[in-house]
Every structure is written in structure tokens, then in C-alpha cells.
Amino acid sequence: MALLRARCGQHAGGRDNSTARLDHGDIVHNILVTGGAGFIGSQTCKALSRAGYLPVTYDDMSRGHAWAVRWGPLERGNIADADRMREVINRYRPEAVIHFAGYGYVGESMESPDLYYGNNVIRTGLMLETLRLCDVRNIVFSSSCATYGGVHDRAIDETVEQRPLSTYGFSKLVVERMLSDYGRAFGFRSLALRYFNAVGADPDGELGESHDPEPHFLPRVLRTAAGQEPFIALNGDDYPTSDGTCVRDYVHVHDLAHGHVLAVQAVIDGGTTGAINLGTGRGSSLLEIIQVARRVTGRNIATEFWPRRDGDPAYAVADARRAALVLGWKAAYTDMDQIVAHSWRWMCNGAHRVREVTIEPRAGTESVR
Numbered sequence: 001m002a003l004l005r006a007r008c009g010q011h012a013g014g015r016d017n018s019t020a021r022l023d024h025g026d027i028v029h030n031i032l033v034t035g036g037a038g039f040i041g042s043q044t045c046k047a048l049s050r051a052g053y054l055p056v057t058y059d060d061m062s063r064g065h066a067w068a069v070r071w072g073p074l075e076r077g078n079i080a081d082a083d084r085m086r087e088v089i090n091r092y093r094p095e096a097v098i099h100f101a102g103y104g105y106v107g108e109s110m111e112s113p114d115l116y117y118g119n120n121v122i123r124t125g126l127m128l129e130t131l132r133l134c135d136v137r138n139i140v141f142s143s144s145c146a147t148y149g150g151v152h153d154r155a156i157d158e159t160v161e162q163r164p165l166s167t168y169g170f171s172k173l174v175v176e177r178m179l180s181d182y183g184r185a186f187g188f189r190s191l192a193l194r195y196f197n198a199v200g201a202d203p204d205g206e207l208g209e210s211h212d213p214e215p216h217f218l219p220r221v222l223r224t225a226a227g228q229e230p231f232i233a234l235n236g237d238d239y240p241t242s243d244g245t246c247v248r249d250y251v252h253v254h255d256l257a258h259g260h261v262l263a264v265q266a267v268i269d270g271g272t273t274g275a276i277n278l279g280t281g282r283g284s285s286l287l288e289i290i291q292v293a294r295r296v297t298g299r300n301i302a303t304e305f306w307p308r309r310d311g312d313p314a315y316a317v318a319d320a321r322r323a324a325l326v327l328g329w330k331a332a333y334t335d336m337d338q339i340v341a342h343s344w345r346w347m348c349n350g351a352h353r354v355r356e357v358t359i360e361p362r363a364g365t366e367s368v369r
């Protein structure tokens with residue numbers, strides 16, 4: 001630890017790569033984006049670049065894609081690798097870190113909690129120590145509505161008690177607590193963005209979701225529409241919702257990316273800390289999403305009802321008023337047809353980037369993510 005501190009201190013003076021200058025003289029602030037090669041991280045890098053920042057992606061590529069890193073350098077590395085992280089930090093001297101790197105699947109976390117405690121909690125803890133010793137104390141963190149858990153029948157605001165049902169949700173809650181403790185003890189400034197269900201694709205068609213296997217509901221519905229899966233399975237038709245299927249708040253990835261730009265600026269400016277929901281405030285049931293997908297694609301989409309899955313709340317919709325108040329953020333995309341159309345276009349036009357996989361039909365209830 002002492003060695004790490006000494007080395008960080010030694011290099012911190014040489015800020016040769018810390019900032020770049022635009023032709024018109026504005027300073028470009030570097031933002032370290034862990035997990036910047038993933039779905040939401042890559043879209044955020046594009047938004048950061050458009051806002052005048054240089055996004056430096058730091059990603060071990062375990063679940064990311066080099067083709068998605070187009071708006072700044074790609075530095076390969078694991079967040080737990082202190083030497084590698086320190087090297088990258090000393091090279092770019094970032095103003096802040098946006099921390100996407102982690103695993104994000106409820107089902108996987110219940111089957112393999114070791115992965116989630118290991119990657120989301122322990123490695124993040126190691127990363128925070130590296131950041132502290134390198135004096136990088138501004139952080140925006142990818143948290144999740146899965147931290148709320150429990151039973152809700154109306155929009156969830158940030159004051160609702162967090163009682164996660166899944167290991168995944170708990171891993172995010174632990175990191176929120178770590179950030180709060182590092183704030184109190186070490187002067188970290190952080191915003192935990194609790195997003196609801198990220199969907200859609202880059203409105204310009206340059207980026208989109210590409211997971212292998214793909215556990216997320218909408219891409220699986222669209223794969224069924226494309227004939228890549230025989231049917232979409234829905235877990236549970238007896239929830240206390242209008243049509244018996246789960247209700248989720250689907251927020252466009254472009255809106256999430258914009259939220260991160262506002263959040264990182266707020267943290268750098270020192271104006272705020274804590275947690276903020278990012279969601280639309282509107283819920284759609286799984287059957288409604290399938291209807292939208294049928295309309296947008298013009299394809300038949302076969303469904304099968306399967307039993308409920310443990311840990312899936314009936315209803316998860318954001319009260320996002322705090323995001324509006326604190327960040328001036330509001331979801332711009334609220335029309336599900338448009339959101340699904342972006343995903344469908346990505347699936348059709350960006351398909352060459354996606355490895356073909358044989359997909360077993362399996363649970364299709366939408367987790368809270």
C-alpha cells in the first residue's frame with residue numbers, strides 16, 4: 001500500500017496527458033470510464049465526447065467489445081489490477097471516474113454469487129483504494145433499482161428502504177455504502193445512479209446491446225422476432241398487474257448516457273452527492289412490450305408462460321423527480337415504439353457485429369437490473 005501511495009504521488013506531478021486542448025483553447029477534461037466497452041458505458045463515452053470530455057475506457061473486455069470504443073482511447077485492464085490502473089491514471093490524470101465495470105444479471109448472481117461478490121464488491125473495493133491513493137475522488141457509479149427489492153405498487157423514490165432480493169442488488173448496495181463511507185472519511189464525492197431497465201440503441205445506429213448470451217428481455221424478444229429463438233418465455237402470468245405480467249420502467253440508453261454526463265459534471269462541480277434514480281416514471285408490462293415489438297417488427301412473436309421466478313418483483317417503476325431537481329435530467333424517449341424501433345434497427349443493421357449464438361429457450365421474466 002505504501003509503495004502504491006509513493007508511486008501515485010511520484011507520477012501525479014507529471015500531468016503531461018492530463019488534459020488536451022481543443023483548437024479554440026478549451027480544456028478537455030479526461031474521464032476514466034470503467035466498463036466503457038459495454039452497453040451503457042460505450043453510449044456514455046459517445047455522450048461525454050459530444051459534451052467536450054475525453055472518455056478513457058478502462059475495460060478488461062470480459063463482456064465488452066473493442067468496436068464499441070470509438071470516442072476515446074481503450075485501455076485494457078481489470079479494476080482490481082492496481083498497477084495497471086495506476087499506470088492509466090497517471091497517464092491521463094482523469095478528473096473523475098464513471099464506474100460501469102461489473103456484472104449485471106440477477107439470475108447469474110443467484111447461481112454464482114462468488115462472481116458478484118468477487119467482481120462487483122471486492123474488485124470495486126480494490127479499485128477505490130487505487131483511486132484514493134491516486135487522489136481521484138470524484139465518482140459516478142452504476143447502481144440499480146435492484147437495490148430496492150421488496151414489494152412496490154407505485155413509483156419508487158430514493159427514500160424507499162433498500163432491501164435487495166438478489167445478490168446482484170446487494171452487491172450494488174454494498175458499493176453505494178462504500179462510496180458513502182469513502183465520502184465521509186476520505187472526501188470522495190460520488191453519485192450513485194440507480195437505473196431501471198436500460199433498453200434501446202444509439203439513435204444514430206452506431207451502438208447497441210450485444211451480450212452473449214443475452215439475458216435481457218427486449219433483445220430476446222427481438223431475437224424471437226428475427227427467428228433466432230423459437231419463443232420468448234414469460235415467467236408468471238398471475239402478478240397483481242393489469243395483465244398479470246411484471247411491469248418494468250424501460251429507460252433509453254441514450255437518456256442514461258446523458259444522465260451520466262450531467263452527473264459527472266455535478267460531481268466535479270462539488271454540488272451534489274448521494275443517489276439518484278434514472279427512469280421514465282412509466283411502466284410497461286412484458287405483454288405490452290411484446291405487443292409493441294410485434295407492431296414495430298411486423299413479425300409474429302411466439303410466447304410461452306413459465307412459472308414465476310424467485311426474487312422478481314411485480315412492479316418496478318421509478319419516481320425520477322430527484323433527477324429532474326438535482327441534475328435537470330428527464331427521459332427524452334418515452335414512446336416505447338420508438339425505443340423498440342431503435343433496438344430493432346440495431347439488431348438488423350448492427351447484426352454483423354454480434355456473434356451468432358445458439359440460444360436455449362429459458363426464463364423470460366424481466367429482472368430489475
Ligand SMILES: NC(=O)c1ccc[n+]([C@@H]2O[C@H](COP(=O)([O-])OP(=O)(O)OC[C@H]3O[C@@H](n4cnc5c(N)ncnc54)[C@H](O)[C@@H]3O)[C@@H](O)[C@H]2O)c1
Binds near residue numbers: 064104143195199
Ligand atoms: N443494463 C441495465 O439495464 C442496467 C441496469 C442497472 C444497472 N446496470 C449496471 O450498469 C453497468 C453497465 O451495464 P451494461 O448493461 O452496460 O453491462 P455490460 O456487461 O454491457 O458492460 C460492463 C462492462 O464492464 C466490463 N467489466 C466487467 N468487470 C470488469 C472488471 N473487473 N474490470 C474491468 N472491466 C470490467 C465488461 O467487460 C463490460 O465491457 C453494470 O455495472 C450494471 O450492473 C445495468
